[in-house]
Amino acid sequence: MQPGSKTILLGLILFILGGIAFPAAILLPLLLGDSIDKQFSVPGTLQVTIEEPGRYYLWNEYQTIFKGRTYNRPEDLPDGMEISITDTATGRPFAFITSSSMSMHGGNEEKRSIGYIKVSKPTEIRVEISGDNEGRIFSFARATFFETLKRIFGGIALAFFAGSSGIGLVIWGIVRSVRAKDREDQDIPPAPDRPDQDR
Known part of the structure; x- marks a missing residue:
């Protein structure tokens, strides 16, 4: 050679x-890096097991399909809606930081961030939404955008x-x-x- x-x-x-x-x-990273959103109807509650520390966002899914039903709601949230996110182990509320800077669009689904909490260790949390009688869909998920980048x-x-x-x-x-x-x-x-x- x-x-x-x-x-x-x-x-x-x-x-x-x-x-x-x-x-x-x-x-x-785009195909495998996203976390699965926990959808739930509001007013209502959601119990979530947090396995990884990080920033967790609450989303307003104003256009989506949930349990076979379509939802088309105004992007703006109604007045008087109350958001409570607590650590079920300690009963202490998380500091909810308002942030509507992120939005996602895909297919027939559109959503915008409402805000987020910072979780420092694995735990169980409870998300409770009240004050809206119209009925809409929220979701809760760990932020993976910067990790994906x-x-x-x-x-x-x-x-x-x-x-x-x-x-x-x-x-x-x-x-x-x-x-x-x-x-x-x-x-x-x-x-x-x-x-x-x-x-």
Whole structure:
């Protein structure tokens, strides 16, 4: 095998892996990273087991389907709605931080964040909503947006490193191959002069 051939082959493999990893780094976190929303009708209550610390959002699903029934409600919440989120183990209420900055749209479903709580350890919590007689659907879920972004950018960085390393190895392998060929040409002794033959 020519000098540099293995380096070129390794570089091509790394470049191909980088090309495969780039779209995978974007798609896999989006497909696998989202948490499952706990939907419930309001006014009403929801008992949730928290297994991972983090920021948990309460969502207003103003356009959705729940238990086979469609809901199309105004995006704005009605006056007088009360929100209570407590730790069932201690009975203490969580500080509810209002935030309507996030919204999600997909298919026939649309929702907007109402606010969130910060949970520092695994526990059981109770979400209680009162003061709305119209009937609507809320959901409660752990925020995974920033974690998903970290996975995406980390995957892209890894794919870029693999691809650029592959290109570098291919170039270095070509250089080695050319240098080896030049040395072979220099090592070939010149052909001896053939004496003239009298005719």
